[in-house]
Amino acid sequence: MHPLSPALHGAKSLVVVIAGLSWSTLSRVGFGWFAAMVVVLALGATVLSVISWYNTGYHVVGRELRVYEGLLWRRTRAIPLERLQAVEVVRPLLAQLTGLAELRLEVVGGGKTEAPLAYLSVADAAALRARLLALAGRAGQPGGAVAPAGAAGGPEAVPTGQEAARTAMPAGRPLHAVRNEDLLVSQLLTPQAFLLPFGVAFVVVQFLSEDSWSFIAVASTLTAMAGVVLQPVRRVLDDWNFRLARDESxxxxxxxxxxxxxxxxxxxxxxxxxxxWPLLWRMKGWLRLRLEVAGYSVGESDERNRPDRLLPVGDLPTAEMIVGEVLPGVALAALPLTPPPPRARWLHPLGRGALGAGLHERVVAVRSGLLTRQLTVVPYARIQSVRVVQGPVQRRLGLATVHVDTAGGAGAAAEDRDLAEAWALAAELTARTHTARRTA
Known part of the structure; x- marks a missing residue:
C-alpha cells in the first residue's frame, strides 16, 4: 500500500474516537483531559495503522488475487479472478486531498465488498484495476462478458501512468447528468427537512428559557437533529455531480x-x-430509479457500496429514456397495469387504487405504495422462481399474492390478486420465463 495509508487510516480513527466520546464525558472530565484522551487514543490508532500497513500487501498469482494482512494472526485471502464482477475506484475526501484512491472488488456470490485495497496512488489503482479485469478476461468490458484472447484491451493493453489515471473515470456515451440544484431541492422535499425547523425552534426555546437551559440538553438535541438530517445530507453528498454513461455492455x-x-x-x-415517486416529489413530477444487480453484495450493510443508482432525481421523460437504455422497448407510462379485485379493499381500504400488476411483452410490472408510489419492473429472463402465497385473511377473501424472485434480492410481489388470476399469472410467468431464457 501507499506510504501515506497509515496517516489516512489514523485520521479516520481520530474521527471515530471523537464521535465515540460523548458530550457527557466532556462535561465530566473537562476540556483539558478530554483533549488528552483524544490525543492518546489517536496516537494509539495511528501506531496500529502503521503496523497494519507494514504487514498488509497483495500479490497477483496467475488468475488469483491474494491479500495478506495481520501481525499476530496472519491471514491470506485468495480471490479467484474468474469470479470478479467489477473493480470500483473510490476516492474519499482525504484520499482526494492526498492524490490516493482505494479499490473495492465485487465478486459473484460475495456477502460484502471484497478486499478493499486502501490506499494506492490514482495511477496505480487504475493500472491495477485494468490488470485485474484483463486477467479476469473482461478487459475492455469491465464487469461484462469475457473478452476473446488477443482482443483489444486484453492483457497486453493494460494502461499505465496518466493514461491509467484517466481510465479510473467512466467513459462511454453520455446518457444523463443530474443537476445539482434539483438534487438539493429533492432532499429539501423530504420529511427530515420538514422536521428540521421544529428541532431548531426547540433548541431556541431551550436557550431562551433560563430555568431549563443547559449545555448538555442543547448538545443532545443538536445531536438528535444531526441524526435526523443525516440521510438527506448523505444522499446529496453521495449523488453530487451524478453522471450516467453507457458503452456496449x-x-x-x-x-x-x-x-x-x-x-x-x-x-x-x-x-x-x-x-x-415520493409524496412530496409528485408536485414537481419527479421520481428516482434504482437497480438490482446480480453478483453484487446484496448483504452489504453500507448501501453506498451497492451499484444501484440509476437516476437520483429526474422527470418522467428522462426516466423513460434511461429505462429504454437498460430495458429496450419498455416504457414506464405504457405498462399494462390492472388493480386487484374490489374485495381487496378489506386489506387496503385506502390504497387499493395504488396497487397494480401486469404483463408486458418483455417484463412483468408491479405497482404498490400509497404515500410513496413504487413501480417494479422485472425482465422475464431474470426471474428465478415464482411463488403464490396466501395468508389467513386472504384465504377468507379468495385472494393471493404472486411473488417474483430474482437473483438480485427483493424481486417483486403482485399483492392480493383474485385466487384464480394469481394461479393463472404464476403459470404465465413461468412459461414466459422459460421462453425468454431459451431465446436469450
Missing part, C-alpha cells in the same frame, strides 16, 4: 462530492428496475 456511473466513486454496472446482470 455496461452502464458507467460517476458520483460523489466528498467521496467520488466510479462504478460499472453490467447490463446483462440487471435483475430489476424500480421507479419511486
Amino acid at each position: 455496461t452502464l458507467r456511473v460517476r458520483n460523489g462530492l466528498l467521496e467520488t466513486r466510479a462504478q460499472t454496472v453490467p447490463l446483462h446482470r440487471v435483475q430489476t428496475v424500480r421507479a419511486t
Whole structure:
C-alpha cells in the first residue's frame, strides 16, 4: 500500500474516537483531559495503522488475487479472478486531498465488498484495476462478458501512468447528468427537512428559557437533529455531480462530492428496475430509479457500496429514456397495469387504487405504495422462481399474492390478486420465463 495509508487510516480513527466520546464525558472530565484522551487514543490508532500497513500487501498469482494482512494472526485471502464482477475506484475526501484512491472488488456470490485495497496512488489503482479485469478476461468490458484472447484491451493493453489515471473515470456515451440544484431541492422535499425547523425552534426555546437551559440538553438535541438530517445530507453528498454513461455492455456511473466513486454496472446482470415517486416529489413530477444487480453484495450493510443508482432525481421523460437504455422497448407510462379485485379493499381500504400488476411483452410490472408510489419492473429472463402465497385473511377473501424472485434480492410481489388470476399469472410467468431464457 501507499506510504501515506497509515496517516489516512489514523485520521479516520481520530474521527471515530471523537464521535465515540460523548458530550457527557466532556462535561465530566473537562476540556483539558478530554483533549488528552483524544490525543492518546489517536496516537494509539495511528501506531496500529502503521503496523497494519507494514504487514498488509497483495500479490497477483496467475488468475488469483491474494491479500495478506495481520501481525499476530496472519491471514491470506485468495480471490479467484474468474469470479470478479467489477473493480470500483473510490476516492474519499482525504484520499482526494492526498492524490490516493482505494479499490473495492465485487465478486459473484460475495456477502460484502471484497478486499478493499486502501490506499494506492490514482495511477496505480487504475493500472491495477485494468490488470485485474484483463486477467479476469473482461478487459475492455469491465464487469461484462469475457473478452476473446488477443482482443483489444486484453492483457497486453493494460494502461499505465496518466493514461491509467484517466481510465479510473467512466467513459462511454453520455446518457444523463443530474443537476445539482434539483438534487438539493429533492432532499429539501423530504420529511427530515420538514422536521428540521421544529428541532431548531426547540433548541431556541431551550436557550431562551433560563430555568431549563443547559449545555448538555442543547448538545443532545443538536445531536438528535444531526441524526435526523443525516440521510438527506448523505444522499446529496453521495449523488453530487451524478453522471450516467453507457458503452456496449455496461452502464458507467460517476458520483460523489466528498467521496467520488466510479462504478460499472453490467447490463446483462440487471435483475430489476424500480421507479419511486415520493409524496412530496409528485408536485414537481419527479421520481428516482434504482437497480438490482446480480453478483453484487446484496448483504452489504453500507448501501453506498451497492451499484444501484440509476437516476437520483429526474422527470418522467428522462426516466423513460434511461429505462429504454437498460430495458429496450419498455416504457414506464405504457405498462399494462390492472388493480386487484374490489374485495381487496378489506386489506387496503385506502390504497387499493395504488396497487397494480401486469404483463408486458418483455417484463412483468408491479405497482404498490400509497404515500410513496413504487413501480417494479422485472425482465422475464431474470426471474428465478415464482411463488403464490396466501395468508389467513386472504384465504377468507379468495385472494393471493404472486411473488417474483430474482437473483438480485427483493424481486417483486403482485399483492392480493383474485385466487384464480394469481394461479393463472404464476403459470404465465413461468412459461414466459422459460421462453425468454431459451431465446436469450
